[in-house]
Amino acid sequence: MSKYYLFQDVKKCIGCHSCEVACKTNKGLPVGPKVCEVITVGPRFVDTLPKAAYTFMPCYHCEDPWCVAACPTGAMQKRKKDGIVFVDHQLCVGCKTCMSACPWGAPQWNPAIGKVVKCDYCMDRVDRGLKPACVTLCTTHCLHFENAEAPRPIRRERYARAMAALD
Amino acid sequence: MEKVVYSLCFMCSVRCPIKVFVKDDEVRWIEGSPHVPGMEGSLCPRGAAGIALLKDHQRLQSPLIRTGPRGSGKWKKASWEEALDYVGDTLKKIIDEHGARSVVLGERTQLSTHVSQTFLKAIGSPNHFTHDALCKGSVNTACRSLFGYTDAQMGFDYKNTKHIVLYGRNFFEAIEVKGVNSLLDAMDNGAKVTYIDPRVTVTATKANRYWMIRPGTDLALNYGLIHVLLRERLYDKTFTDRWVSGMQELESFIEPYSPEWAEKETGIAAGEITSLAREISKDKPSVIFHFGYRGASLTNEIYLRRSILILNSLMGSIEAKGGLFFKKGPGEVGRKPARKLTEQKFPPIDAPRFDKVGTEAFPLPDPAHGVAQMLPDAILNDDPYPLKALIAYRFDPLMSIPESELTLRALEKLDLVVTIDINFSDIAWYSDVILPESIYLERTDCLQQANGLKPQLFLRRQAVTPRYNTMPGAVILKKLAERLGVGNYFPFSNSEELVQWQLEGTGFSLEDFDKKGFVAYTDKQIFWDRKDGIKLKTPSGKIELVSSLLQKAGFESFPAYEPIAKPSQGEFRLTVGRCAAHTHISTQNNLYLNELVPENSLWINNRAAEGLGIKDGSLVSVSSNNGSGMIKSYVTDLIHPEAVFMLHGFGHRAEMGARAFNKGLSDALIMKNISDKTGGSPALHDTFVKVKPV
Numbered sequence: 029m030s031k032y033y034l035f036q037d038v039k040k041c042i043g044c045h046s047c048e049v050a051c052k053t054n055k056g057l058p059v060g061p062k063v064c065e066v067i068t069v070g071p072r073f074v075d076t077l078p079k080a081a082y083t084f085m086p087c088y089h090c091e092d093p094w095c096v097a098a099c100p101t102g103a104m105q106k107r108k109k110d111g112i113v114f115v116d117h118q119l120c121v122g123c124k125t126c127m128s129a130c131p132w133g134a135p136q137w138n139p140a141i142g143k144v145v146k147c148d149y150c151m152d153r154v155d156r157g158l159k160p161a162c163v164t165l166c167t168t169h170c171l172h173f174e175n176a177e178a179p180r181p182i183r184r185e186r187y188a189r190a191m192a193a194l195d
Numbered sequence: 196m197e198k199v200v201y202s203l204c205f206m207c208s209v210r211c212p213i214k215v216f217v218k219d220d221e222v223r224w225i226e227g228s229p230h231v232p233g234m235e236g237s238l239c240p241r242g243a244a245g246i247a248l249l250k251d252h253q254r255l256q257s258p259l260i261r262t263g264p265r266g267s268g269k270w271k272k273a274s275w276e277e278a279l280d281y282v283g284d285t286l287k288k289i290i291d292e293h294g295a296r297s298v299v300l301g302e303r304t305q306l307s308t309h310v311s312q313t314f315l316k317a318i319g320s321p322n323h324f325t326h327d328a329l330c331k332g333s334v335n336t337a338c339r340s341l342f343g344y345t346d347a348q349m350g351f352d353y354k355n356t357k358h359i360v361l362y363g364r365n366f367f368e369a370i371e372v373k374g375v376n377s378l379l380d381a382m383d384n385g386a387k388v389t390y391i392d393p394r395v396t397v398t399a400t401k402a403n404r405y406w407m408i409r410p411g412t413d414l415a416l417n418y419g420l421i422h423v424l425l426r427e428r429l430y431d432k433t434f435t436d437r438w439v440s441g442m443q444e445l446e447s448f449i450e451p452y453s454p455e456w457a458e459k460e461t462g463i464a465a466g467e468i469t470s471l472a473r474e475i476s477k478d479k480p481s482v483i484f485h486f487g488y489r490g491a492s493l494t495n496e497i498y499l500r501r502s503i504l505i506l507n508s509l510m511g512s513i514e515a516k517g518g519l520f521f522k523k524g525p526g527e528v529g530r531k532p533a534r535k536l537t538e539q540k541f542p543p544i545d546a547p548r549f550d551k552v553g554t555e556a557f558p559l560p561d562p563a564h565g566v567a568q569m570l571p572d573a574i575l576n577d578d579p580y581p582l583k584a585l586i587a588y589r590f591d592p593l594m595s596i597p598e599s600e601l602t603l604r605a606l607e608k609l610d611l612v613v614t615i616d617i618n619f620s621d622i623a624w625y626s627d628v629i630l631p632e633s634i635y636l637e638r639t640d641c642l643q644q645a646n647g648l649k650p651q652l653f654l655r656r657q658a659v660t661p662r663y664n665t666m667p668g669a670v671i672l673k674k675l676a677e678r679l680g681v682g683n684y685f686p687f688s689n690s691e692e693l694v695q696w697q698l699e700g701t702g703f704s705l706e707d708f709d710k711k712g713f714v715a716y717t718d719k720q721i722f723w724d725r726k727d728g729i730k731l732k733t734p735s736g737k738i739e740l741v742s743s744l745l746q747k748a749g750f751e752s753f754p755a756y757e758p759i760a761k762p763s764q765g766e767f768r769l770t771v772g773r774c775a776a777h778t779h780i781s782t783q784n785n786l787y788l789n790e791l792v793p794e795n796s797l798w799i800n801n802r803a804a805e806g807l808g809i810k811d812g813s814l815v816s817v818s819s820n821n822g823s824g825m826i827k828s829y830v831t832d833l834i835h836p837e838a839v840f841m842l843h844g845f846g847h848r849a850e851m852g853a854r855a856f857n858k859g860l861s862d863a864l865i866m867k868n869i870s871d872k873t874g875g876s877p878a879l880h881d882t883f884v885k886v887k888p889v
Contacts, residue, residue: 040379042367042397044775049243049787054224059790071400071833078833080400164226164236165243167372168379186383 030111201712205635233373283678324565333874343732419457431511441740481517497874560875
């Protein structure tokens with residue numbers, strides 16, 4: 029059962045990549061793997077205004093994860109209690125099948141250990157009652173670690189405020 | 196053992212409050228302080244890369260003494276005793292022969308700046324300078340000319356603003372975490388952002404209005420705006436009647452500078468200029484025309500910065516909620532600030548400064564900072580007298596002062612070059628002796644007197660023991676002072692003792708910082724009364740549009756506008772700036788930040804590039820009369836055809852910083868070293884370059 033939902037409030041994202049550095053710092057990663065990544069599309073002019081999309085791409089921790097199904101050794105697993113998809117390095121043989129299976133390229137290659145590394149919502153932190161590294165350090169707090177069943181209606185709240193400001 | 200240390204980040208100069216988690220003398224995690232609004236865990240990418248700096252094997256690890264020719268990279272490891280004795284003995288010889296004035300110390304302003312100022316005062320040299328002029332000398336002077344306060348004594352109430360106008364102040368890439376979050380909050384509440392820049396930045400993509408202005412013509416735009424505000428009587432008359440002098444002079448000066456006139460110079464339609472003036476005046480006084488962080492583009496820089504401040508004055512946004520305010524010190528609540536070593540009595544110094552600041556030749560720049568870019572000329576021409584020794588304290592003249600070749604020639608003339616730094620900067624690589632400083636996580640620093648709407652004190656505190664054989668800069672300078680017989684001005688043996696000395700009289704103790712990392716003199720925001728209480732420091736007590744400061748020094752307050760030259764065919768105006776991943780010249784070798792942005796590229800307009808046969812991503816040569824180099828192109832419609840742009844801080848030449856070595860191009864190689872002789876900034880956007888495919 030997938031318990032968590034990581035919401036990116038794109039209106040507040042400034043594409044600074046602090047989340048990526050926070051993630052790599054927490055996992056002690058070498059140059060190369062980007063367990064989460066902000067992909068910038070644009071800027072390009074829409075009428076007179078330049079617009080860009082800064083899209084945050086962690087692992088989405090699918091309810092039915094293809095990477096888990098593809099993993100031949102059982103290293104890629106979905107945690108029963110909260111649905112976090114993680115890789116057990118004891119079992120990973122570095123075959124990269126999960127990298128091929130994931131439609132979003134979430135599993136990454138860690139050349140330092142010859143195994144796959146992926147977003148596990150910082151299980152170490154979550155289990156201590158903390159938020160994932162990326163969410164904690166996000167410069168603008170545009171990342172929100174939410175309960176998937178009851179996320180804060182951030183966009184609705186903003187829309188309602190904007191409408192209320194009209195009168 | 197686990198502990199939490201509240202401290203201040205130092206991956207850039209903003210000093211964001213941080214919470215450091217330490218276990219068994221290792222830093223496990225750093226996050227923004229939960230106790231400071233606007234931080235609440237947040238850190239920018241540079242702050243997030245602090246542990247990578249701590250663990251970096253490519254930073255300075257031991258005192259080094261040069262064994263080969265300068266810049267050859269041949270070093271011997273030295274003990275602190277040996278390195279300090281060497282510097283002490285050499286300095287002594289130089290001082291005996293040429294006088295103390297032949298010693299210069301340049302640094303990037305920081306919490307221990309009063310210690311290095313004290314070092315020079317104690318030995319009897321007037322030649323302390325900071326990097327400030329390179330960044331914003333003219334902004335400082337402009338603020339003093341109108342208000343009597345420096346830019347550093349003014350702040351912005353982003354959170355409550357209703358409209359902010361940014362002139363290339365790349366707010367969402369040159370990140371100050373608290374400011375970013377305050378402005379985003381304001382935007383969530385409906386605040387408008389107008390962004391003006393020849394180049395599309397992240398900030399442009401977040402703005403409500405973006406103008407790709409012709410590079411260098413912001414002053415013309417502002418004159419057009421002022422023209423509309425005055426003609427249509429859109430300014431805050433109650434405020435200007437009470438606080439502003441020189442309105443009549445402004446009115447007659449601005450008469451010819453209509454929006455139609457401004458359109459021809461800036462490329463921004465007259466109607467657009469008029470509508471901004473009308474729109475923003477509706478939100479007065481809660482508006483901000485941002486005077487910028489870096490204000491160092493053209494030789495008339497001070498007049499651009501003054502025009503921005505005049506716009507604020509007309510909107511009445513001075514000392515207004517959602518506008519600009521003067522920072523309040525502990526004196527406002529009858530308390531005392533942290534002491535500085537410079538408060539001690541020193542022997543008088545007669546010699547003028549090397550940069551002639553404070554003399555008739557250069558009367559207006561702030562002598563507390565000097566004018567860094569005068570250094571090469573002063574050395575090369577022995578003008579006003581011979582300089583023999585340079586101590587570069589986390590300041591790199593080779594990459595920060597325009598015209599590196601000139602700077603290098605000057606450095607070659609010196610008898611002694613010493614660097615105090617944490618990294619193998621280019622100046623460290625070139626030095627005779629390197630004295631390595633502990634990084635911010637390994638040292639306690641002097642107190643931060645954080646004046647503002649609420650005066651506070653912050654403390655950078657040691658979290659772990661130094662990883663290598665390094666020391667805090669303040670202690671290094673004290674040990675050097677001892678060797679020169681002036682150790683008596685440094686009444687401390689370590690950083691904690693120095694902080695305790697600073698705290699005397701403030702009513703606070705070191706332990707008071709344990710809980711949150713800061714203490715507050717008051718919990719209420721202090722705004723002065725806009726009717727009678729604004730304590731302006733100009734001679735008239737008014738905002739002086741016709742400035743007595745300028746007048747006294749023989750400068751006009753309203754010189755006629757001089758049109759900005761257009762580059763000829765195949766030439767471009769070189770512009771520079773920052774990105775979120777890097778701080779000036781100091782982070783390019785950080786493992787994670789280097790991975791994010793490993794090198795710079797040359798932004799060039801797609802139509803201009805097509806005409807020159809330049810393809811996106813290809814190598815191009817960039818050359819001026821002062822220097823040349825090669826860099827990858829970025830061909831785009833996101834930049835004005837008259838400008839090219841590159842990120843500052845790349846093209847490092849120090850081999851030991853292997854990740855950044857030879858990556859990209861240093862703008863200082865190409866730019867010419869010219870200055871705004873009134874305000875003090877260099878003109879960093881006043882070099883025309885030729886760009887050619889390679």
